[in-house]
Amino acid sequence: MTDNATRHNQAVYDEIAAVYARRQAGREPWFADLRSALTARLPPGADLADLGCGPAGDGRRFAAAGYRVAGADRSAGMLAVAARSLPGRVVQADLRRLPFGGASLDGIWCCASLLHVPHHDTAVALGEMRRVLRRPGHLALITAMGEGARLEPVPYAPGEQRWFFYRQAAELQGQLHAAGLRVLSMTEEPTTRHWLKVLASAA
Numbered sequence: 001m002t003d004n005a006t007r008h009n010q011a012v013y014d015e016i017a018a019v020y021a022r023r024q025a026g027r028e029p030w031f032a033d034l035r036s037a038l039t040a041r042l043p044p045g046a047d048l049a050d051l052g053c054g055p056a057g058d059g060r061r062f063a064a065a066g067y068r069v070a071g072a073d074r075s076a077g078m079l080a081v082a083a084r085s086l087p088g089r090v091v092q093a094d095l096r097r098l099p100f101g102g103a104s105l106d107g108i109w110c111c112a113s114l115l116h117v118p119h120h121d122t123a124v125a126l127g128e129m130r131r132v133l134r135r136p137g138h139l140a141l142i143t144a145m146g147e148g149a150r151l152e153p154v155p156y157a158p159g160e161q162r163w164f165f166y167r168q169a170a171e172l173q174g175q176l177h178a179a180g181l182r183v184l185s186m187t188e189e190p191t192t193r194h195w196l197k198v199l200a201s202a203a
Contacts, residue, residue: 005149005163006094009116010074013054016157017077021055023156029061031111031142034197037185038107038140039065041201046106049132051095052113056082062109063089072098095125100132107138114143115164122167126179133202139181141198143167145188169196176200 013020029035035058042048046067050059053071055078063069063086071082072093082090093099095110095117108129117125129139146166154160173183181200189195 005118006074006116009162012154012157012160012162013073013075014077016154016160017055017075017081019156020078021081024055024057029058030191031189031195031197034140034142034199035061035109037199038109038138039067041136041138042067042107047104048107048109049098049100049105050086051093051098051108051110051129052116053082053086053090054078056085056090058109058111060085067107070100096121096128098128098132102131103134103137105132105137106134107140108133109140111140111142112144114141115166116162117165119149119165119167122172122175123179126175126181130180130202135202137202138184139198139200139202141200143172143196143198145169145194145196167196172196172198 048062048067048069050069050071053059053073056071059069059071069086071086071090073079074094079090079092091099144166149165151161151163176183180203182203183200185199187197189197
C-alpha cells in the first residue's frame with residue numbers, strides 16, 4: 001500500500017492544485033509562532049527549503065523576509081502554482097529523497113507534509129532532512145497527531161480522497177533523536193486537525 005498511497009496522493013494533489021491554492025490564498029497563515037521561532041534562529045539571507053510546499057504560500061512569506069527559499073513538492077500541479085511565487089526555485093521531490101546537497105541548508109520548513117509519508121518511511125525522511133541541514137541548522141515540522149493511517153475525503157473536492165499517516169509525539173521525538181535532530185520544542189495545536197509542532201536543530 002505504501003507506494004500506491006504516495007502515488008495516489010500525488011495524483012490527487014495534481015488534480016486539486018488550483019482549488020487548493022485559491023483556498024490557501026484566502027486564509028491567514030497558520031503556525032505563526034513556529035515560523036517566528038524558526039526565523040529567530042536563522043542567519044540573515046539563510047538558505048531555506050519549504051518541503052511539501054504546495055502552492056508555496058509559506059515559501060513566499062519566507063522569501064519576502066529575505067531568505068533564499070527553494071520549494072519542493074511531489075505534485076507537478078502544485079509546483080506549477082508554486083513557481084509563480086518562487087520562480088526558478090521549485091523542484092519536484094519526495095521527502096524520502098531530497099534533491100539537495102549534504103549540509104546545504106540553514107533551515108527547513110515542513111508543514112503538513114510528513115503526514116503523507118508512510119510510517120515505516122519516517123526514519124528515512126527525517127534522515128534526509130538531517131543530511132541536508134548544516135550545523136546549527138533548524139527544522140520546523142508540523143504533522144498530525146493520532147493513530148494509524150486513513151484514506152479521507154477532501155472536503156472541498158467531491159470524489160477525491162487522500163491518505164493520511166498519523167503520529168504520536170513520543171515516538172516522533174525518538175525518531176527525530178535517532179536521525180540526529182535535537183528537539184528544542186514540541187507543542188500541540190488542535191484546530192482543523194490535532195497538529196504537532198516541532199522545532200529541532202541539527203545535532
